[in-house]
Amino acid sequence: MKEKVIFDTNIVRNPETNNFLGGREELKQFLQVADIVIPQVVIEEIKRQKRKNLQGNKDKFLANPLHKILALNEDDTKSFNVETYIEDLIVKEEFTFEIIDVKDNNILPQIKDLAINKKPPFEAGDGTDKGFKDCLIYFSVLEYLQEIPNKNVFVCVKDGRLKEALDAHHNIIVVESYQEFKQKSVSQFYDDYFLQQVEKELTIKISKDNIIEHWTNFDDNQNVFIKTDEEEFVVEVDAGVIVNSANKNQFAENLQALIGSTNFNNTDVCIDELEQYKSLFSQEEISRLLVAAYDNTQIRWIIDKDALTQFFGPLYLSNKYLVESEKQTFFNEIFE
Structure with a gap:
């Protein structure tokens, strides 16, 4: 919520x-x-x-x-x-x-x-x-x-x-x-029980200083961004329970590859790899993806395919305000 x-x-x-x-x-x-x-x-x-x-x-x-x-x-x-x-x-x-x-x-x-x-x-x-x-x-x-x-x-x-x-x-x-x-709302994730959950999920040792920020995803779950000296993680929390997590390195390369996709096959491959991580994306990552979905013809020309609609639809519908009004008309016809 x-x-x-x-x-x-x-x-x-x-x-x-x-x-x-x-x-x-x-x-x-x-x-x-x-x-x-x-x-x-x-x-x-x-x-x-x-x-x-x-x-x-x-x-x-x-x-x-x-x-x-x-x-x-x-x-x-x-x-x-x-x-x-x-x-x-x-x-x-x-x-x-x-x-x-x-x-x-x-x-x-x-x-x-x-x-x-x-x-x-x-x-x-x-x-x-x-x-x-x-x-x-x-x-x-x-x-x-x-x-x-x-x-x-x-x-x-x-x-x-x-x-x-x-x-x-x-x-x-x-x-x-x-x-x-942001500072006051993120403090809800500082309690020892949640930190222990994160340590068990990610198999790392953290403190509240590693909890950087949080945001709400398209499923109305909370995403918590965790940063250590060497790595960055995102965990998805539903009613206090961790339901998904990833090291950002697990999807960063494919996300960039999708944004710069040079052919339809590459687009399909990247979508398939990224589908399991889409609920973890930050606002900045979603914004870049939505820009690419319109500006990159290797995505836009096949965006009505089921896999792409399933991938981009929730990201767009929960973040319309990130998209310029003229592009919203195009996306509305696809996703609404």
């Missing part, structure tokens, strides 16, 4: 008009191992920012003398619907995310108590009531915790008072960045 990461406005805000969510490079990293969750109040804040930006630009464009000098159709500009455009951005957003909101109307007395007594997430100083939006985020998180199976979430937030409020709950892990998330 993937981790759940809830995002504050400061992380995903985006005043630009080409995408709905901001912080896109970091979100790509989070998506590899986690589900993105965004409170409704954050969605509304992003909409407000975009609405202000788009309406301002629309008004400036209409007032610009060049609009008439270039004989542009003023009616087309006037008919541009800001709200419709923003809603379209949400629909077309390539990153999948879940929206959560406060549904319990009985929290009003708790909000009043926090506000009146200047408790987190409200600001402590006199003469300010700042913190209402953060309070809605706070209660959205608490309510969401009661709805999910594992009862633990990460919250990516930078606001000090909101962090203070969330830190009071043992099952909420507050982080400010993907790097901090």
